[in-house]
Amino acid sequence: MKNIDKQEELQKQVGMYFDQALDPQSKDEFLQKVNSDPQYQQAFQHEQLMRDHIKKMIHRPGDPSQLIQAIKNQIGKEGA
Amino acid sequence: MPKKPAKSQNDNIFEKELLPHVGALQTFAYHLTYNQEDADDLVQETYLKAYRFIDKYEKGTNAKAWLFKILKNAYINEYRKKVKQPTKVDFEDIVAFHDTDDDRVSGYSDLREEIFLHMMGDEVTSAINSLPLDFRTVILLCDIEGFTYEEIAAIIDVPIGTVRSRLFRARNLLKEKLTKYAQQHGYTDFRGQKKLKRGDAAKTEDHTEEE
Numbered sequence: 244m245k246n247i248d249k250q251e252e253l254q255k256q257v258g259m260y261f262d263q264a265l266d267p268q269s270k271d272e273f274l275q276k277v278n279s280d281p282q283y284q285q286a287f288q289h290e291q292l293m294r295d296h297i298k299k300m301i302h303r304p305g306d307p308s309q310l311i312q313a314i315k316n317q318i319g320k321e322g323a
Numbered sequence: 324m325p326k327k328p329a330k331s332q333n334d335n336i337f338e339k340e341l342l343p344h345v346g347a348l349q350t351f352a353y354h355l356t357y358n359q360e361d362a363d364d365l366v367q368e369t370y371l372k373a374y375r376f377i378d379k380y381e382k383g384t385n386a387k388a389w390l391f392k393i394l395k396n397a398y399i400n401e402y403r404k405k406v407k408q409p410t411k412v413d414f415e416d417i418v419a420f421h422d423t424d425d426d427r428v429s430g431y432s433d434l435r436e437e438i439f440l441h442m443m444g445d446e447v448t449s450a451i452n453s454l455p456l457d458f459r460t461v462i463l464l465c466d467i468e469g470f471t472y473e474e475i476a477a478i479i480d481v482p483i484g485t486v487r488s489r490l491f492r493a494r495n496l497l498k499e500k501l502t503k504y505a506q507q508h509g510y511t512d513f514r515g516q517k518k519l520k521r522g523d524a525a526k527t528e529d530h531t532e533e534e
Binding site: 262264289294296297298301302303309313314317318 | 337340346349353362363367368371374447451465466467469471472488516
């Protein structure tokens with residue numbers, strides 16, 4: 244039971260850290276735990292890997308310069 | 324030669340603070356509309372609105388969040404009406420009804436790295452695009468764009484507790500979908516057995532990866 248609680252707390256803190264939802268003090272405490280506790284370190288690295296992979300792999304439209312020009316042209320027309 | 328008219332302060336704000344976010348808005352719009360042309364129209368409409376209402380924007384504040392809010396509203400109020408997606412609306416109403424101020428915070432931590440890292444962009448994009456709109460939106464805003472809970476709450480007009488609970492559910496659903504994709508592509512998660520096999524080939528070839 245204690246292990247489940249610890250695991251849940253760990254998940255919660257890792258998630259909040261990456262969501263930028265920890266206050267500065269909790270963030271410092273969390274990072275200290277990451278540096279000293281292998282379980283925290285593993286969970287931290289795992290979560291970071293997942294999020295980086297999603298960010299890297301998600302489809303992003305290419306160079307927006309054409310769209311920027313189209314927006315400027317449209318605004319130019321409206322303003323004229 | 325006639326002199327070029329001097330740029331107004333609003334034009335400068337528009338160019339320096341708002342236009343740099345076109346790329347991020349394009350990505351968000353693409354994952355809402357599922358196609359590039361509609362996404363570009365939506366982004367263009369967003370910028371036209373922003374330009375018309377630029378007096379309401381305070382210089383130096385959160386331009387990106389402001390633009391995302393305009394885009395989200397334009398999508399809901401105009402784009403979805405135009406393309407009519409009744410079944411999605413019904414489902415999302417149900418999802419919204421079940422939103423609670425659930426404080427649990429989730430992560431992707433119990434999805435195995437080995438499975439996940441074999442996935443390419445198409446699979447990740449498909450999994451995200453198959454999420455219901457409300458869930459897709461929070462994942463895109465939080466995990467892709469890095470907005471805080473407070474910013475997301477302001478963009479989508481819901482309490483922070485709802486943002487948290489939607490993220491929790493969205494990540495769980497995404498995790499399920501990614502796991503399904505992995506299984507469809509022959510990656511089996513043998514939890515507890517500490518082994519990962521790649522399809523049937525693993526039975527005859529040495530493709531088994533030790534943890």
